[in-house]
Amino acid sequence: MAFAREVHVRSYPDAAVGPEHFEVVEVPVPTPAEGEVLVRNTWTSVDPGMRLRLRPHAPEGYFTAFELGRPMDGVITLGEVVESRAEGFAVGDTVWHPFGWRTHAVVPAGVELMNGAATLRRLDVTDVEPQWYLGPLGAMGLTAWSGLAVVDALKGGETLWVSAAAGAVGSLVAQIGVLLGHRVLASAGTDAKVAWLRDEVGVAGAFNHRTQPLAPTLRELAPEGIDVYFDNVGGDHLEAALDAMAMHGRIALCGSVSDYEGEAVGPRNIFLATAKHLTLQGFRGSLHIGVMEEMQRRLGGWLRSGELVQRETVYSGLEQAPRAMADMLAGRTVGKTLVRLA
CATH class of the missing domain: 3.90.180.10 (Medium-chain alcohol dehydrogenases, catalytic domain)
Incomplete structure (x- = not known):
């Protein structure tokens, strides 16, 4: 047998x-x-x-x-x-x-x-x-693409912050954002990851959230506010995003990895969503199968050309x-x- x-x-x-x-x-x-x-x-x-x-x-x-x-x-x-x-x-x-x-x-x-x-x-x-x-040609690409789609961020030309930007989804969102023409800000948990995002992906600003405070760093990188935040972390990152968002900003709620192995901590400043007329949109890639073909076509082209890795x-x-x-x-x-x- x-x-x-x-x-x-x-x-x-x-x-x-x-x-x-x-x-x-x-x-x-x-x-x-x-x-x-x-x-x-x-x-x-x-x-x-x-x-x-x-x-x-x-x-x-x-x-x-x-x-x-x-x-x-x-x-x-x-x-x-x-x-x-x-x-x-x-x-x-x-x-x-x-x-x-x-x-x-x-x-x-x-x-x-x-x-x-x-x-x-x-x-x-x-x-x-x-x-x-x-x-990029499967669930991770679908999550990245549909997350940008649900907050109307596929047109480019805005300031986009991506947290956990060296992870499976975040690294795709950061690269897609750059290719679409966004001014991309990226945070990650090591200096090596930050260097890759800055030097190879070509984001406008990258920082180590373990060594640089979130709120002051975001104010420095985006003095006029953030238009779109792709949230992979939740907790203190979502709280910092609410402070940093521009009026009528949009937040794609993809994950909350900061809560997965500990007590969940929600943002203390949630009223800013009301004050700033923000849109907070939760989503799951698996519920957006309709964009799979478009995603595979766009990301597949970038992968084959070497523009996306x-x-x-x-x-x-x-x-x-x-x-x-x-x-x-x-x-x-x-x-x-x-x-x-x-």
């Missing part, structure tokens, strides 16, 4: 995530039924939002919590079809699906998965790196996935965090 491996959640972390909260389990390689394919996974994703599912109850309206002692469904993954019983899929096809953190998965064809963001799909990898479909931190082997998550949440990774499985 052939065996596969999969990561199970052993316990929900009370604070920081660590390898002790997971276990790697050996199981028989599954057999596909009619209308299904067997995929040997090659790349799997590690995303900040997964932390919200490592608790007994995920936030209302979000994807469900990971079950203890079960494989982790709802993690977008790339792989190669090794057995097909579904029309339209052949052995050797590269596909994406939402059954990651395991070496093999049986995936149904023609079934909407993760609001359509991870429905089984054949991928054209002729002239792109396959793992780009876990970054995917920065990535790669871990090798399924057993490294828990460490990859811990490192990502602690700010020790750059760009998209990935695990190479084969």
